[in-house]
Amino acid sequence: MTRTWLRWLPAATVPAVIAAGVLAGSLPASAGDPLPAKSPEQVLELIAQHRDPSFSGTLEQTSNLGLPDLPKTGPGSASGDTAWLELLTGPHTARVYRDGADNARVQVLDRLAERDVIRHGDQLWFYNSKDNTAAHAVLPAGGHHPSGQDSVPTPDRLAAKLLAALDRSSNVSVGTDVEVAGRAAYQLVLTPRSSATLLASISISVDGQSGMPLGVEVKARGQSDPAFSVAFTKLSLRAPDAAIFQFSPPPGATVKELPVPDHKATGAKEKRGAAAKAKVKVSGTGWESVVELPAGSLAKAAPAKGAPEQQGGPGSAASLLAQATVPVPGGRLLSTALVNVLILDDGRIFAGSVPLERLQAAAAAR
Amino acid sequence: MPGLRLLGSELGVLFRRRRTWAMLLALAAIPVLIAVAVRLSSAVPPGRGPAFLDRISQNGLFAGVTAMLVAVPLFLPLTIGVVAGDTVAGEAGLGTLRYLLAAPAGRGRLLVVKFAGAVVFAVAAPFTVALVGAGIGAALFPVGPVTLLSGDSIGAAEALARLLLIAAYLAVSLVGLSAIGLFMSTLTDVPVGAMAATVVFAVVSQVADALPQLEWLHPWLFTHRWLDFADLLRQPIVWDSFAANALLQGGYLAVFGALAYARFTTKDVLS
Amino acid sequence: MTALPPSAELPSAELSIETRGLSKRFGRQMAVDGVDLAVPRGSVFGFLGPNGSGKTTTIRIMLGLAAASSGSVRVLGEEMPRQLRTVLPRVGALVEGPAFYPFLSGAANLLRFDAADPEAPAGTRRARVRTALERVGLAHAADKKVRAYSLGMKQRLGIANALLAPRELLVLDEPTNGLDPQGTREVRHLVRSLAADGATVFVSSHLLAEVEQICTHAAIMSAGRLVAQGPLAELRQAGQSRVRLLTPDAGAAARVMAGLGLTPDGGGISNGGSAGTWGEVLYAPLPAGSAAGAPSPEELVAALVAADVRVRGFAVEQGSLEDRFVELTGEGFDVAQ
Ligand SMILES: Nc1ncnc2c1ncn2[C@@H]1O[C@H](COP(=O)(O)OP(=O)(O)O)[C@@H](O)[C@H]1O
Ligand SMILES: [Mg+2]
Numbered sequence: 007m008t009r010t011w012l013r014w015l016p017a018a019t020v021p022a023v024i025a026a027g028v029l030a031g032s033l034p035a036s037a038g039d040p041l042p043a044k045s046p047e048q049v050l051e052l053i054a055q056h057r058d059p060s061f062s063g064t065l066e067q068t069s070n071l072g073l074p075d076l077p078k079t080g081p082g083s084a085s086g087d088t089a090w091l092e093l094l095t096g097p098h099t100a101r102v103y104r105d106g107a108d109n110a111r112v113q114v115l116d117r118l119a120e121r122d123v124i125r126h127g128d129q130l131w132f133y134n135s136k137d138n139t140a141a142h143a144v145l146p147a148g149g150h151h152p153s154g155q156d157s158v159p160t161p162d163r164l165a166a167k168l169l170a171a172l173d174r175s176s177n178v179s180v181g182t183d184v185e186v187a188g189r190a191a192y193q194l195v196l197t198p199r200s201s202a203t204l205l206a207s208i209s210i211s212v213d214g215q216s217g218m219p220l221g222v223e224v225k226a227r228g229q230s231d232p233a234f235s236v237a238f239t240k241l242s243l244r245a246p247d248a249a250i251f252q253f254s255p256p257p258g259a260t261v262k263e264l265p266v267p268d269h270k271a272t273g274a275k276e277k278r279g280a281a282a283k284a285k286v287k288v289s290g291t292g293w294e295s296v297v298e299l300p301a302g303s304l305a306k307a308a309p310a311k312g313a314p315e316q317q318g319g320p321g322s323a324a325s326l327l328a329q330a331t332v333p334v335p336g337g338r339l340l341s342t343a344l345v346n347v348l349i350l351d352d353g354r355i356f357a358g359s360v361p362l363e364r365l366q367a368a369a370a371a372r
Numbered sequence: 373m374p375g376l377r378l379l380g381s382e383l384g385v386l387f388r389r390r391r392t393w394a395m396l397l398a399l400a401a402i403p404v405l406i407a408v409a410v411r412l413s414s415a416v417p418p419g420r421g422p423a424f425l426d427r428i429s430q431n432g433l434f435a436g437v438t439a440m441l442v443a444v445p446l447f448l449p450l451t452i453g454v455v456a457g458d459t460v461a462g463e464a465g466l467g468t469l470r471y472l473l474a475a476p477a478g479r480g481r482l483l484v485v486k487f488a489g490a491v492v493f494a495v496a497a498p499f500t501v502a503l504v505g506a507g508i509g510a511a512l513f514p515v516g517p518v519t520l521l522s523g524d525s526i527g528a529a530e531a532l533a534r535l536l537l538i539a540a541y542l543a544v545s546l547v548g549l550s551a552i553g554l555f556m557s558t559l560t561d562v563p564v565g566a567m568a569a570t571v572v573f574a575v576v577s578q579v580a581d582a583l584p585q586l587e588w589l590h591p592w593l594f595t596h597r598w599l600d601f602a603d604l605l606r607q608p609i610v611w612d613s614f615a616a617n618a619l620l621q622g623g624y625l626a627v628f629g630a631l632a633y634a635r636f637t638t639k640d641v642l643s
Numbered sequence: 644m645t646a647l648p649p650s651a652e653l654p655s656a657e658l659s660i661e662t663r664g665l666s667k668r669f670g671r672q673m674a675v676d677g678v679d680l681a682v683p684r685g686s687v688f689g690f691l692g693p694n695g696s697g698k699t700t701t702i703r704i705m706l707g708l709a710a711a712s713s714g715s716v717r718v719l720g721e722e723m724p725r726q727l728r729t730v731l732p733r734v735g736a737l738v739e740g741p742a743f744y745p746f747l748s749g750a751a752n753l754l755r756f757d758a759a760d761p762e763a764p765a766g767t768r769r770a771r772v773r774t775a776l777e778r779v780g781l782a783h784a785a786d787k788k789v790r791a792y793s794l795g796m797k798q799r800l801g802i803a804n805a806l807l808a809p810r811e812l813l814v815l816d817e818p819t820n821g822l823d824p825q826g827t828r829e830v831r832h833l834v835r836s837l838a839a840d841g842a843t844v845f846v847s848s849h850l851l852a853e854v855e856q857i858c859t860h861a862a863i864m865s866a867g868r869l870v871a872q873g874p875l876a877e878l879r880q881a882g883q884s885r886v887r888l889l890t891p892d893a894g895a896a897a898r899v900m901a902g903l904g905l906t907p908d909g910g911g912i913s914n915g916g917s918a919g920t921w922g923e924v925l926y927a928p929l930p931a932g933s934a935a936g937a938p939s940p941e942e943l944v945a946a947l948v949a950a951d952v953r954v955r956g957f958a959v960e961q962g963s964l965e966d967r968f969v970e971l972t973g974e975g976f977d978v979a980q
Binding site for chain 1: 423424427430441519521522523524525599602603607608610612623626627630633634637638
Binding site for chain 2: 706707727738739743756757759762
């Protein structure tokens with residue numbers, strides 16, 4: 007009967023309309039006003055002339071490194087020891103606020119929890135809602151110090167580092183314009199000249215107006231989905247409310263006072279990094295760089311005590327490391343889409359975005 | 373408006389059932405139990421038990437938040453399943469459906485009124501938990517500035533407003549499940565079957581949401597954003613998840629509402 | 644065979660209910676099979692048939708509760724179910740027994756169903772509910788939960804629900820189910836008074852005797868088919884008359900009757916045979932009308948007397964509707980299928 011048929015019509019059309027809407031929304035929206043064509047050099051210039059603006063925005067980060075997902079809730083959920091590792095796996099959302107060079111706040115929005123880094127002038131605060139702990143440091147006056155937001159790689163910081171490291175060994179081209187966080191952006195594509203690397207390409211989307219990098223996407227060879235991407239989903243270039251940078255630890259929170267950091271590093275993590283950096287050796291250049299950490303670094307880098315074999319409980323950094331590595335001649339290999347890490351039995355560590363053989367060759371060369 | 377009068381009658385029937393009140397009472401018991409348990413125990417270390425549990429002793433209002441968190445996975449879906457699954461199948465089971473339709477209530481109108489009744493319950497349920505939680509929390513613990521997830525503190529009045537906002541978020545979250553229940557309810561004359569099917573839907577969706585292998589499916593699951601109500605406890609509030617959740621629930625409402633409409637307006641009422 | 648032609652006789656405007664070729668299939672079974680009903684306005688229409696013959700299913704289709712597999716229905720002159728919204732407010736219905744919310748009082752139940760009718764004025768709702776309850780004698784139990792009602796009280800409440808508003812048509816499916824004899828009498832009385840107010844009353848029943856006394860028209864269903872319908876008098880007439888003979892000379896009488904082409908039957912259909920001091924009772928069906936060759940009753944008596952049969956009692960009995968019912972449905976009150 008025709009009437010029966012008519013009644014089922016909405017039930018058939020609604021899913022179709024939704025599917026059409028989703029498809030339309032997911033298509034790479036071409037910017038309404040096409041950006042004037044620019045050569046790669048001009049885009050690089052555009053990036054170079056951009057100044058630390060004031061903005062508030064939301065970042066989405068996804069990693070598809072091939073590491074096991076870490077549990078997000080329940081016992082063993084990331085806190086303390088494994089929090090740093092957890093940032094490398096799975097998707098993350100963070101809100102970033104910046105007002106000039108001295109005020110910044112990053113909120114990593116976890117499920118039912120939040121990790122905050124707040125920098126206000128020379129005051130630096132860390133807050134973790136999961137265990138209601140805060141850490142505080144006072145930055146020494148004068149000098150440029152990386153603000154706390156470096157604990158989450160924002161696209162502009164990341165882009166600056168990548169460009170500094172890879173400029174010379176890459177083919178740089180400009181892809182089709184993209185839309186990021188509702189803004190028309192150039193897409194700067196770096197592809198390695200060398201084939202001896204795991205990486206296929208790195209795309210940086212650059213705001214057509216301000217020259218601010220809005221997103222970074224890293225693709226590995228043989229993977230169609232980006233192995234790592236971070237990009238703004240929302241961005242406002244107005245100065246955020248000043249109250250956002252005001253922070254005082256909540257009543258009842260455990261507050262730890264961090265020692266005054268030295269000139270180059272901020273916070274405990276950076277300090278550790280700095281200590282290790284002294285003995286780090288780099289061989290090769292650009293995309294093929296191999297980093298060598300001397301024996302004993304692992305214990306320092308991963309806060310858990312002892313080697314992976316003498317693991318702590320499940321969920322600890324050590325046990326996760328043991329889970330994630332495979333034995334290879336002479337040691338263990340942590341293999342991800344972007345980076346290979348060779349942990350030799352003598353404790354030395356070689357890492358780089360290169361195949362295992364390169365790491366072994368680098369190890370043999372010493 | 374005859375439609376409003378029928379809605380009034382529908383709510384009258386819903387809230388004159390002892391079953392409805394029993395379910396609201398059971399929901400109200402959750403914050404009471406939690407608050408009393410915290411009161412009787414020594415300090416709860418952070419990171420143990422459901423999130424926010426350790427905050428209750430510092431601030432009574434968290435009893436409401438913790439209770440909602442505890443109620444979200446099972447208790448709330450259970451009660452919604454009972455009410456939404458009962459909408460049409462319950463009338464069919466009693467036989468009253470044929471008299472409503474012969475009155476004539478109009479099938480489309482009856483379906484809308486039935487759904488509206490289920491939604492009113494979906495609003496009443498989380499607000500019961502929130503308000504009873506705030507009440508018992510205030511009775512047993514101090515009420516003062518509330519620490520948000522971001523580490524900032526807000527006053528008690530704003531905290532109460534946020535508590536109600538969370539209840540509203542959960543009410544919106546339950547709209548999709550209500551629509552599913554409504555559709556299930558048009559499929560059978562046995563209300564228990566529709567109720568069970570609805571609750572199973574909610575459980576399966578949450579299980580699927582926990583499986584990393586089904587990651588592509590996650591954003592499409594109506595339970596996916598249920599726990600994102602925590603975004604209302606950040607400073608400043610993250611409204612994105614509220615909007616995204618409303619859109620998601622709206623999508624489920626559209627799909628299952630259309631299915632329920634198609635089924636109900638074409639089916640033979642033989643009960 | 645004797646099924647009257649459908650609505651051909653009456654123009655549609657004068658019919659409260661008219662179905663044409665109405666059929667309903669449940670799986671492989673035809674619950675209603677090509678039914679052409681014609682219910683005249685103002686009639687009290689008995690819709691008869693054994694259990695399972697398709698009465699309730701027909702009523703469901705008439706009220707738009709179920710869709711017909713084929714055929715059409717007009718109720719109060721309007722196409723159903725297309726005009727459901729304008730038709731149903733003028734129709735009061737009791738379908739397949741009463742059904743209520745057990746946790747509500749009788750009055751609250753009626754208020755609920757009345758609120759479902761978009762055309763029922765809200766202002767007079769309470770008064771109308773009270774009147775309807777009084778009309779079925781339930782005023783005293785108005786505030787009692789239906790859970791505590793007896794079957795008969797529920798049946799009355801169901802009828803009260805059909806009477807909430809002034810109706811042009813009342814469809815009562817087995818209205819006397821579960822009622823005691825007193826209740827049955829009251830329902831009959833009620834139906835008469837409704838008909839007196841000008842409403843058409845469509846009463847279905849598997850118990851013919853309950854309906855026979857109040858109907859002006861009737862239709863008989865059997866296994867989904869309509870086997871007869873028309874004014875009650877015509878239906879009765881269409882049935883066979885018979886003679887009843889009381890005589891001590893049963894053997895001789897039987898021979899005389901057989902000689903005249905009748906088939907006498909000792910004891911008879913109605914099992915009235917009894918050998919008393921006056922003799923035995925013989926029944927013989929009379930062929931319908933004045934068929935050629937059939938003896939008239941007076942010729943039969945003359946022949947009997949001429950043959951020295953002592954005629955102590957003689958009567959021509961009009962066939963009862965019940966006989967007709969049994970004759971047409973062929974299965975008495977057994978349940979079909
Ligand atoms: N829901 C149903 N599904 C399948 N068959 C049904 C259904 N309802 C009724 N029937 C069948 O249809 C036939 C007519 O039933 P019904 O109209 O209820 O008879 P009546 O009211 O005359 O007793 C019966 O044989 C019955 O078995
Ligand atoms: Mg019946």
